[in-house]
Amino acid sequence: MVSLPQPLEGTTTDGIVVPTGGAGRIDRGLELLRSKQAKRMLVTGVGSGVRPADLARTYPGSTRLFACCVDLGTDAVDTRSNGEETAQWVRAHNYRTVRLVTSDWHLARAGMELRASMGKGVLVLGDGVPSSPRLGTLVNEYNKLILRRVAIWLGRS
Numbered sequence: 001m002v003s004l005p006q007p008l009e010g011t012t013t014d015g016i017v018v019p020t021g022g023a024g025r026i027d028r029g030l031e032l033l034r035s036k037q038a039k040r041m042l043v044t045g046v047g048s049g050v051r052p053a054d055l056a057r058t059y060p061g062s063t064r065l066f067a068c069c070v071d072l073g074t075d076a077v078d079t080r081s082n083g084e085e086t087a088q089w090v091r092a093h094n095y096r097t098v099r100l101v102t103s104d105w106h107l108a109r110a111g112m113e114l115r116a117s118m119g120k121g122v123l124v125l126g127d128g129v130p131s132s133p134r135l136g137t138l139v140n141e142y143n144k145l146i147l148r149r150v151a152i153w154l155g156r157s
Contacts, residue, residue: 007028014095015098016098019045023131032099033069042071050074052070073089079109079110080113083115098114099124100114109148113148
């Protein structure tokens with residue numbers, strides 16, 4: 001049986017990072033902001049030209065949060081560059097703890113990329129958004145995880 005990461009409860013961090021691409025990720029991040037589990041949230045991998053007000057319309061009742069506490073990162077195009085974009089955001093805000101909110105099946109690799117980009121000194125906590133991935137998705141993600149782990153280990157970012 002495969003055990004996927006679960007939502008992280010009862011833990012406050014300086015920031016929240018949400019890579020685009022999966023259902024429920026931004027919803028979970030907004031829920032955490034509303035409950036004061038972090039100061040700010042970065043949505044990384046957003047299409048260029050998308051503004052906070054555009055996303056706020058998609059998430060009713062979140063206009064105030066998008067205006068005050070949500071940053072949009074438009075440079076990332078994949079999980080690796082999500083890590084790089086997030087590392088820049090974390091450094092700019094001088095954060096020491098960050099909660100990574102992503103699909104349960106994506107959390108291991110996304111967390112690895114984020115930790116590799118940030119280096120030591122920042123604690124990354126995983127918050128898995130429950131999903132129902134297909135077996136092919138899990139196999140593909142596992143293969144990507146192993147290949148990137150070897151690349152990072154060999155010093156080939």
